[in-house]
Amino acid sequence: MYWIINENIEFRPGIKKLTSAHNPEVNVTLTTPASRCLLLLLEASPNVVLQQDFFKKVWEEEGMLVPANTLYQNISIVRRGLRAVGETDQKLIATIPRKGFQIDGGVKIAIEEEIVQPTPTSIHIINNDVQNMIPGIFDPTDEHIHHELHPASAVVPKKIPVTCNEKFRSWQISALVIVISFLAGFFSTNAIWNMNKESAFFDSYTLVESDNGCHFHTKDDSHSSNTPYLKYKSLILDSGLNCKNYPWVYFPTSLTSPTLTALVCRHEYTTKSSPGCISLYITGVNDDN
Template structure:
């Protein structure tokens, strides 16, 4: 680059006048015949501007009328001493201040982020509270359902199975006849019988598919868990034909 070669030529000849012909030969060599004085002065001007941007006064590179140019050592040394002083360099450009809109955008972003974090925290808290409430309600329903069923119903005898509670009677079916169809038949039968559920709330049913009879034992207390119990036995015929059932 011609400007850099010019600077090298002035550095190697610092304090000495350098003619235009020397500069043509040093910078452009064999092509110097095609270089105009205007091109030389343009590159000298660019070099002065570069020196000034780097903190060296442009007056360090002086034009000597009729002789050429000279790059003075004194100006460079003085400038170096001034730049190393404790006083701030006036040529140093002021730090660029960021516009107000930048700070507003940054502040808005922080506000949005904080809002999102608070929203997530509140959502998690509400979800946990709702989950606890639902759990308590479900537990309460299950506990109430369990506690409302007599203890003897939940611990029915081993040879009978609790199937339903009808009109205050706890109905037990024999384990031999345990099936969905038979349980439905038992429930249908119980609804047609004049049971005394208030006095005999425990009803045990056994029957055989081979014989059209149904045996019903009604007790005041659970049949297995009391030593003294008041029970009565009834036998019904044609348990498979509900319309014809009779004592």
């Protein structure tokens, strides 16, 4: 199931992707919280989604407590994605002051289901003997069919017996083809895998310490001995992070960046293909510098 917005934007919540209905090459992948926010808006349309509903269903049910600014930032991500894919400046998400957000009244919304075409079934008759054909399709007692299949001048071919050596040779050829196909597929897949394999992004992050169940990984972007690590750690913990549900924390340190962006995960990022991460944004972290 996927959503169609204004007849020119497709939203597939399962893969968190916005795609142009007219040009599939134009697409945007949303963050997990942003995708959940958009899904809530579409499901509730044309009604308003209250701010507390966003906090509860997007973050609190995942064990996170986040500031109001995090909600605004994710709504902004959704708006930018819709504008980029829809190639329009039309307002698609309306802000209801002191209440929440809703899909704008002029926006058309539809739900579509993926249609899987069934594979056609073919029936092949491989026996020339009419007696072995499928009953009900050909009746060998029918005089017209009998004469069509066995005219007086027709020559009935004789069956040529197949020797054991020929059967064995045929089996050898089939087995050889199967082995060659398997090896070709194996080496092709392995080559493609190695070409596309990249080192994990968070390999450059270092485990600094483990505190109360949280494992803090960071990358020093400050290029200074006066690292803001302790300050950033305190801001992350004060956001309401639940170390039991999200024990793996990754964030860079910088003395000049006005925003702290942290990735908090259920599993270690380098050891799991699906670590279950969500993003945490904190602004104004270096306003006092």
